[in-house]
Amino acid sequence: MKVFEFMTTRLESVDSRKSVYDAVEKMVDRRIRSLLVRFPGDDLQDGVITARDIVYKVLAQGKDPQAVQVSEIASRPISCVSKDLPLREAAQLMEEDGVARLFACDGNRIVGVLSMMDAMAAMLILRARGEHVS
Amino acid sequence: MFLKKLIGHEDREKEVIRDMDSHLRLLQDGCKAFHEAIERNDHARMRRVKELEREADTIRRDIVSHIYEGAFLPYLRPELSKFVELVDQVFDLLEYASACYLEIRFPDSLRSEAARVAFLNQEMCGMLRLTLQATTAGEDLREKRLAIRIYEKRIDDLKFGLMHDAKAIPVEDFWEGKTLSDFLSRLSSVSDVIEDASDHLGIISSIIK
Amino acid sequence: MWKILSGAFLGWSLGANDSANIFGTGVATGTVNYRTAVWLTAAFLMAGALLEGPKCMEVLNDLSSLLPLHAFFCALAAALTMTAMTALAVPASSSHAVVGAIVGVGLVSGSADLSPLIKIVTCWVLTPICGLVFGYLLLRALTFLFNRTHMSLTRRNRIYFLGILIAGCYGAYTLGSNNVANVTGVYVGSGLLTPRSASLIGGLAIALGVLTFSRRVMMTVGRGIAPLDPFTAFVTVLAGALSLHLFTQVGIPVSSSQAIVGAVVGVGLVGDVRTVSPRILVKIGLGWIVTPVSAGLLAWLFVVFLSGPWWFS
Numbered sequence: 001m002k003v004f005e006f007m008t009t010r011l012e013s014v015d016s017r018k019s020v021y022d023a024v025e026k027m028v029d030r031r032i033r034s035l036l037v038r039f040p041g042d043d044l045q046d047g048v049i050t051a052r053d054i055v056y057k058v059l060a061q062g063k064d065p066q067a068v069q070v071s072e073i074a075s076r077p078i079s080c081v082s083k084d085l086p087l088r089e090a091a092q093l094m095e096e097d098g099v100a101r102l103f104a105c106d107g108n109r110i111v112g113v114l115s116m117m118d119a120m121a122a123m124l125i126l127r128a129r130g131e132h133v134s
Numbered sequence: 135m136f137l138k139k140l141i142g143h144e145d146r147e148k149e150v151i152r153d154m155d156s157h158l159r160l161l162q163d164g165c166k167a168f169h170e171a172i173e174r175n176d177h178a179r180m181r182r183v184k185e186l187e188r189e190a191d192t193i194r195r196d197i198v199s200h201i202y203e204g205a206f207l208p209y210l211r212p213e214l215s216k217f218v219e220l221v222d223q224v225f226d227l228l229e230y231a232s233a234c235y236l237e238i239r240f241p242d243s244l245r246s247e248a249a250r251v252a253f254l255n256q257e258m259c260g261m262l263r264l265t266l267q268a269t270t271a272g273e274d275l276r277e278k279r280l281a282i283r284i285y286e287k288r289i290d291d292l293k294f295g296l297m298h299d300a301k302a303i304p305v306e307d308f309w310e311g312k313t314l315s316d317f318l319s320r321l322s323s324v325s326d327v328i329e330d331a332s333d334h335l336g337i338i339s340s341i342i343k
Numbered sequence: 344m345w346k347i348l349s350g351a352f353l354g355w356s357l358g359a360n361d362s363a364n365i366f367g368t369g370v371a372t373g374t375v376n377y378r379t380a381v382w383l384t385a386a387f388l389m390a391g392a393l394l395e396g397p398k399c400m401e402v403l404n405d406l407s408s409l410l411p412l413h414a415f416f417c418a419l420a421a422a423l424t425m426t427a428m429t430a431l432a433v434p435a436s437s438s439h440a441v442v443g444a445i446v447g448v449g450l451v452s453g454s455a456d457l458s459p460l461i462k463i464v465t466c467w468v469l470t471p472i473c474g475l476v477f478g479y480l481l482l483r484a485l486t487f488l489f490n491r492t493h494m495s496l497t498r499r500n501r502i503y504f505l506g507i508l509i510a511g512c513y514g515a516y517t518l519g520s521n522n523v524a525n526v527t528g529v530y531v532g533s534g535l536l537t538p539r540s541a542s543l544i545g546g547l548a549i550a551l552g553v554l555t556f557s558r559r560v561m562m563t564v565g566r567g568i569a570p571l572d573p574f575t576a577f578v579t580v581l582a583g584a585l586s587l588h589l590f591t592q593v594g595i596p597v598s599s600s601q602a603i604v605g606a607v608v609g610v611g612l613v614g615d616v617r618t619v620s621p622r623i624l625v626k627i628g629l630g631w632i633v634t635p636v637s638a639g640l641l642a643w644l645f646v647v648f649l650s651g652p653w654w655f656s
Contacts, residue, residue: 009250121288125261129264129281147496147501207500208374271496272493272496342496
């Protein structure tokens with residue numbers, strides 16, 4: 001199984017100049033844990049902001065999310081992998097880099113995101129098919 | 135007749151199971167044709183769906199009549215028939231959706247998402263077939279049923295995206311719009327019925343224990 | 344010789360009523376067809392009666408020595424009590440009725456020996472308990488056995504089918520072996536029949552009842568017992584049959600229905616399900632008392648009022 005089979009193709013994003021509060025609103029409404037942060041230039045310039053970043057770097061510090069720009073706390077650059085990367089390798093990469101999501105790229109275009117949940121779901125399906133990823 | 139049942143080698147039951155597997159194989163082929171047709175905008179491929187549905191209908195009738203001619207104990211018969219009916223329902227949805235597709239000019243902006251849903255439907259069918267095989271073998275169904283639920287939830291997420299994108303499509307003709315809407319709603323329902331069928335296999339598995 | 348007619352009548356009604364315990368669920372659910380069920384029941388019943396029927400006849404003779412006419416009255420009283428109880432929808436056992444009738448007659452004629460009664464009543468009480476124990480243990484054991492291996496759907500289906508069949512045949516056999524004594528045992532004590540011929544005639548009478556009149560009772564699922572799935576159904580019949588067979592070896596005729604009810608409760612206990620209401624337990628208790636007492640009273644009345652000089656012996 002390859003990354004492209006289980007990635008999410010619908011990417012939610014927020015502009016880098018928006019406030020953290022805008023990002024929070026989007027995350028709550030869409031019930032997601034992370035957002036792609038759009039920086040000027042091609043997709044490979046983009047970053048990612050996660051709920052973790054928001055809690056650790058803003059809310060727990062007592063800072064005002066409306067006063068902090070997304071670009072200040074976003075992680076850049078994003079980890080990009082080929083959309084044809086085998087799933088097992090993608091999972092190993094997530095573990096090595098300590099990230100909870102990988103962005104699938106086709107050239108310098110982001111085509112999808114594979115989250116931890118996506119990877120888990122994919123592996124459960126492989127198990128059910130009897131093709132265990134050992 | 136009674137002696138045959140006593141000494142016979144479970145022939146009738148085995149035939150029913152073979153036919154049920156063929157029925158699902160046809161469904162898988164139907165979903166595959168459907169997916170490829172959307173992806174490549176191939177009308178000939180889309181028409182194949184209807185042919186497969188007709189073949190499946192014949193098999194379904196055979197299965198039900200063999201069941202009620204005396205295969206399996208009476209308490210199992212309605213459950214097996216119900217499963218076959220659910221698979222038939224999926225085929226009906228697929229067939230209707232294919233007819234809708236052929237009637238309209240399918241908007242390209244929806245193509246990749248729709249193809250993705252169709253692809254996942256195809257995968258789901260494959261998993262349903264594995265689940266049926268496990269049920270008839272007397273194996274545990276837990277992992278396979280979870281896999282089907284995973285697929286269903288993924289399709290659910292995509293569904294709303296599709297609906298959202300569809301709203302952006304300008305509709306000049308009422309029937310064009312309605313047919314597109316019918317297509318999308320059938321496409322989305324396929325996974326729901328496959329999930330129902332998988333739940334029903336869970337029921338069959340527990341009543342035989 | 345006409346005196347054995349009352350016994351034949353008793354046997355016939357026993358066959359019509361009790362055979363539902365054997366293939367009732369099988370027929371009602373369509374697993375076994377009615378004709379096959381009744382012929383199998385009749386055949387195995389005869390086998391049971393012929394092979395082990397005499398074992399339970401001795402205790403009946405120990406209760407009281409009977410004149411041929413009294414034997415007739417006993418069987419008649421038992422048969423009429425059974426019919427009346429059935430009409431009142433109270434389950435009645437032929438074993439209870441016959442013993443009651445014999446004691447009733449014995450008390451009048453003064454030849455009653457009540458010492459076997461202790462053993463007899465103990466066995467009556469033990470019957471449902473035995474059914475319960477066997478039902479519980481069998482279900483536990485078989486479930487464990489079946490779930491250890493992955494059995495395909497077809498294999499499991501076949502096993503359940505064979506189980507219902509085998510349990511039914513065994514059930515018929517044990518019914519014949521245990522209850523034929525109720526039907527014609529009284530005639531052995533009074534010298535009208537040998538144990539052999541009593542088994543034969545009694546067995547035939549019961550078989551006839553099964554073949555001619557059991558359909559209605561078999562089709563009525565409502566006997567106070569919930570319809571079971573094939574697996575628990577065959578375990579129940581098997582447990583009941585085992586109990587009955589056990590008491591045949593002990594030599595006491597007992598109630599097949601009570602054995603089955605016990606088995607149903609035992610089977611239900613495995614799943615923590617209450618399959619039997621307190622009402623049924625009361626009916627069972629009543630059966631131990633009301634049936635023999637009514638039959639005894641009736642038999643006593645027959646002897647007192649109908650064996651005078653104006654009624655030939």
